[in-house]
Amino acid sequence: MAAEENKFHKSTFDKIDPERKQRIIDVAVSHFAKFGFKATNINNIASDAGISIGSMYSYFESKDDLFLTIGDYGYSLLARALSEVNRKQDDHLKIFEELLRASRRYALEYPEMNQVYLEMTTQGMSSLSEKLSYQLEDITAKLYHSILKKAQDEGRIDPAIDINVVSFCLDNLIMMFQYSYTSDYYRNRMRIFLGDDEPDEEDLIEKVMLFIKRALTKSE
Secondary structure: OHHHOOOOOOHHHHHOOHHHHHHHHHHHHHHHHHHHHHHOOHHHHHHHHOOOHHHHHHHOOOHHHHHHHHHHHHHHHHHHHHHOOOOOOOOHHHHHHHHHHHHHHHHHHOHHHHHHHHHHOOHHHHHHHHHHHHHHHHHHHHHHHHHHHHHHHOOOOOOOOOHHHHHHHHHHHHHHHHHOOOOHHHHHHHHHHHOOOOOOHHHHHHHHHHHHHHHHOOOO
16 A cells, blocks of 8 residues: 555655554544644644654654655555546446545545545645646546547547646546545535535436536537
């Protein structure tokens, strides 16, 4: 997992027991999600993880590095979720539907990590998030571009569309869909547009896919 691969922690973190490592990550994710970066205290994370603050600083130089390690861990979870999508199938719309479903599963399975990722997108976190943004966004940008390029080359979508622009729009659509499952703000935002009643998830996905299909289809 990414916690073993990133460059934000010290080498000592790679050498500890996997269960201990995962406990530190889980507690840190929970604290950052609940309190936000600024209000999170690394001493409290160490205490709740059952380790000394000295041990914590032997693994991480600072709270910044711990937060970046968590962000890298979130990247590994996202990559794992996307790996479950069958990208080899010919129907590009089916692939995008699977991406919608994968984003929902990710949000529901890792709500706290999703909340941490949401905070990374705020202006106040830009100095830290810029160290992760390319890695986090590149994985989806390349995926969307490859799907659309293949469909366009095969004449299945409008040849006039700009693949880069459409990739950006689709990523934003799927991201907002994902956030609506874990963020009160985005959940309320969804209610403003869709009504107060809880939307039927299958019906919502069907309608989103209809929008995507019509946006990509060549005009007669």
